[in-house]
Amino acid sequence: MSTEQKTPTLDELKKNYLTTLQPAEKQGLYNAKLVFTSYTDYMCKLASLIEVTRQCSLNTDSLDKDTDIANVLDVVIDLLPFSEMEFLDRLRGFECP
Numbered sequence: 060m061s062t063e064q065k066t067p068t069l070d071e072l073k074k075n076y077l078t079t080l081q082p083a084e085k086q087g088l089y090n091a092k093l094v095f096t097s098y099t100d101y102m103c104k105l106a107s108l109i110e111v112t113r114q115c116s117l118n119t120d121s122l123d124k125d126t127d128i129a130n131v132l133d134v135v136i137d138l139l140p141f142s143e144m145e146f147l148d149r150l151r152g153f154e155c156p
Contacts, residue, residue, distance in 0.1 A: 067149075069150075072146055072149060072150065073146070075142075075146075076142045076143060076145055076146030076149070077142070077143055077146055078142045078143075079091055079092075079138075079140035079141075079142060079143055080140075091138060093134065093137050093138070094137065103130055104130045104131075104133065104134050106127075106130075107126070107127040107128075107129075107130030107131050107134075108130075108131055108134065110123070110127045111127050111128060111131045114127070
């Protein structure tokens with residue numbers, strides 16, 4: 060019995076790892092999915108994005124600055140394309156015939 064592993068094709072790797080951006084209805088555009096626990100979570104994250112931007116533009120302090128920064132960082136983490144990073148690492152080691 061052979062234990063030889065099949066080398067994945069480039070199309071298989073793309074299908075399995077390039078998952079963060081999905082084609083939008085309009086050609087040439089893509090969507091990235093963000094997940095929220097509730098409308099409250101959604102609105103707080105939007106408000107934090109606005110507040111952090113406002114604070115930076117005005118260079119002022121806010122009572123909720125730490126919360127706003129944490130919420131913005133949560134959104135940034137959600138936008139990081141982890142599966143694409145794994146794909147690129149695998150692609151680097153991929154030998155083309």
